[in-house]
Amino acid sequence: MTSTEEKQKSSFHHRRFILVMLLLGSLLLLGLVLNVSTGSVTIPPGDILRMLWNAVLGKRTGSTQENILLLIRLPRLLLAGILGGALAVSGFLLQSFFRNPIAGPFVLGISNGAKMVVGLTMIFFSGFLRGAGSFALVLAAFVGALMITLLVLLFSQKVRNMSMLLVVGIMVGYICSAVTDFCITFANEQDIVNLTSWSMGTFCGAGWDDVKTAVWICVPTVLAAWLLSKPMWAYSLGEGYAQSMGLAIKLFRIALILLSSLLSACVTALAGPVSFLGIAVPHITRTLLKSSKPALAIPATFLCGSVFCVLCDLIARTAFAPTELAIGTVTSAFGAPVVIYMMVRRRRQEEG
Amino acid sequence: MAYFETRDLTVGYDGKPLIHDINLCIEKGTITTLIGPNGAGKSTILKTITRHLAKIYGTVFLDGNLISVQTSRKLAKKLAVVLTDRVRPELMTCAEVVSMGRYPYTNLVGKLTPEDRAIVTDALRRVGAEDLAQRDFLTLSDGQRQRILLARAICQEPEVLVLDEPTAYLDIRYKMELLDILRQMAREKGITVILSLHEIDFALKLSDNLICVKGDTIYAFGSPEEILRHHSIEDLYNMETGSYNRLFGSVELKKPVGKPRVFVIAGNGFGAKVYRRLQRAQIPFATGILFENDIDAQIAWELSDQVVTAPAFEPMTQEQVDAAAKILVQCERVIHSGTPTGSLNQANESLLRIARENGIPIFREEDTAWNR
Structure with missing residues (x-):
């Protein structure tokens, strides 16, 4: 193999990356259009563009259709897109951290930990929250996510076996859920009105404020994660090799955990727990790319997460309209089978 | 430094x-x-x-x-x-x-x-x-x-x-x-x-x-x-079992112990495979007469306590034949490894004769019946 051949091969990876990005991009566009136009009020795609253009020019008519588009559907859609991508990247980071494709914020109990602290905050500090808005919720979720991540890490030093760690993570997740449910049972009815629908996981009721918060948190975090692609790739050869190549392991691990927790916390705070998306999407992306190179996989994972989440939200919203499904219900239905398939395939690989 | x-x-x-x-x-x-x-x-x-x-x-x-x-x-x-x-x-x-x-x-x-x-x-x-x-x-x-x-x-x-x-x-x-x-x-x-x-x-x-x-x-x-x-x-x-040969850098597995039951007439590298077969069967054996520079001698020393050797580049002597014969007559059988005889190692022919005179069965190396 000569160096030119190798170059061709690496440009094959890049070509594939561009193809995948184009595919995901058009799927996202399709998802966006479908999502905006369908629902109790149908808005023809042609009108969407016109209304958007008018909104940009500041010539809003104030029609019902326009309000539905600009105040309800559009922010919801954007939030689903951003948070879906963020959660997928969060999963990707955790998988890099544990060097195992079956890690994710939901199965390790991190989402439920975030949910617990957010729930407690909503119940006990509801007065304070009204002033602070969604940033305070994200902060609470971040505390919860970090707490559970550190707990799982503590266990991971005792149990080297990944399946054991997953069992621990799932159990911790249940404990957190139990605490949340316990508090809900004894909380003021007034406080739990928001809480119950939120704790199921939904994008319903998303506003522009939420979108802003999500952008402010997720965009820099994902960028920072992308800047860690080089050490992340080296880390996939194992700690020993990574260290011998000059990687500052401790710092890197801390950065990975912080970024991943921040992303999953943001999702949990703004939309509630969304299950299996964090495991399934990075896997789908790697399979599409035929590569796990983080420099390519992180942007593709983000995009793929957006598509997945937007389409799942479409299903959640329209499948049994006017009843809405929880977003977690739909992501589980599509995500869990992917996870089962991965586990079975991995087992076969290990035996074979 | x-x-x-x-x-x-x-x-x-x-x-x-x-x-x-x-x-x-x-x-x-x-x-x-x-x-x-x-x-x-x-x-x-x-x-x-x-x-x-x-x-x-x-x-x-x-x-x-x-x-x-x-x-x-x-x-x-x-x-x-x-x-x-x-x-x-x-x-x-x-x-x-x-x-x-x-x-x-x-x-x-x-x-x-x-x-x-x-x-x-x-x-x-x-x-x-x-x-x-x-x-x-x-x-x-x-x-x-x-x-x-x-x-x-x-x-x-x-x-x-x-x-x-x-x-x-x-x-x-x-x-x-x-x-x-x-x-x-x-x-x-x-x-x-x-x-x-x-x-x-x-x-x-x-x-x-x-x-x-x-x-x-x-x-x-x-x-x-x-x-x-x-x-x-x-x-x-x-190491308690087996040995390491410094010259060859090779290892030999556990040496058979006890009074020799087989005498191997060897030399010129013909003995090595017989020794190893005996080692596998854990049958104690004696061997000779080997020149000290013979490669058989290196392996014989690792696998047997009773090795009769002669200084290199000199014809074998009657004392060496006597020493070998003394061990040979105590053995149940003799294996002739097929080593060729030249003017310096005529002594091996004498050993074969002594075996025949004492009614000790002689097997060839390729004969599979020797360890029955």
Whole structure:
């Protein structure tokens, strides 16, 4: 193999990356259009563009259709897109951290930990929250996510076996859920009105404020994660090799955990727990790319997460309209089978 | 000061010293091998040198600089490793694994320059794995994986290469190929190689220096010749069964014990396979008459207590025949290994005659009935 051949091969990876990005991009566009136009009020795609253009020019008519588009559907859609991508990247980071494709914020109990602290905050500090808005919720979720991540890490030093760690993570997740449910049972009815629908996981009721918060948190975090692609790739050869190549392991691990927790916390705070998306999407992306190179996989994972989440939200919203499904219900239905398939395939690989 | 030096180094885990007073001087471009029994602490020493483990006491110098104060990136340009860790990267081609070796040289996002790519290709060529470049690393056999990991280390362009049991899990051909590559790297590129090996025979033939680790200290350090002159391999490994032949660098399994039941007439290398068959059946035997420079003698001494030998380059004498005959008449049978008789070893013909006169059955080497 000569160096030119190798170059061709690496440009094959890049070509594939561009193809995948184009595919995901058009799927996202399709998802966006479908999502905006369908629902109790149908808005023809042609009108969407016109209304958007008018909104940009500041010539809003104030029609019902326009309000539905600009105040309800559009922010919801954007939030689903951003948070879906963020959660997928969060999963990707955790998988890099544990060097195992079956890690994710939901199965390790991190989402439920975030949910617990957010729930407690909503119940006990509801007065304070009204002033602070969604940033305070994200902060609470971040505390919860970090707490559970550190707990799982503590266990991971005792149990080297990944399946054991997953069992621990799932159990911790249940404990957190139990605490949340316990508090809900004894909380003021007034406080739990928001809480119950939120704790199921939904994008319903998303506003522009939420979108802003999500952008402010997720965009820099994902960028920072992308800047860690080089050490992340080296880390996939194992700690020993990574260290011998000059990687500052401790710092890197801390950065990975912080970024991943921040992303999953943001999702949990703004939309509630969304299950299996964090495991399934990075896997789908790697399979599409035929590569796990983080420099390519992180942007593709983000995009793929957006598509997945937007389409799942479409299903959640329209499948049994006017009843809405929880977003977690739909992501589980599509995500869990992917996870089962991965586990079975991995087992076969290990035996074979 | 030598190129690579340790002074009063103490190594161990969790602050508990395991091996102390490690004082090594290693010259540039040499191969140094750590040998010693399982669990002796070979890996602990190597991991301390590579800074994977914190040292407990002492200093390590590389090219006149303290290793402990260098930044990890700077050290990474000087020292590369092949570890025993199991590597399981998802969806990574071999070329990608090898290109990781460029880590300390590439920019923030790890972009490979054309020079980097050329170095990757060269490293793959050096280990003879060009054709594996685009294969998924996880689909490789153990031998191929080890070669790719070696190429990764070479790609790091180190001055010192540290390998922890690189030949484990490899078959004989891959073992030899791998060690040959190390020799080339040392000779052609002046890379200083420090490794641990289980195969004592390879260690003696490959290394410029041996470090024998035993107990809580370095049992011996020096060239293979020096080590063999002063120490026995049996002692180093606490071998209670079998033996190690210094001249051949070969091992023999447990010697059959007891009064000899078979007398083997041997010489000129014809006896060796008979000895080994008897060893497998654990039948104690005597043998003779062998010239001291005969290769049969080397193996006979490892496997039998009753070896009748004659000084080389002289005809055999009547005393030697008498000594052999005395043992032979006590045996149940004689095996004639097929050694040819010339003017200097007529004595073997006399032994055959004595056997016939005493009614002791004589078998040929190829006769399978001899051990019934």
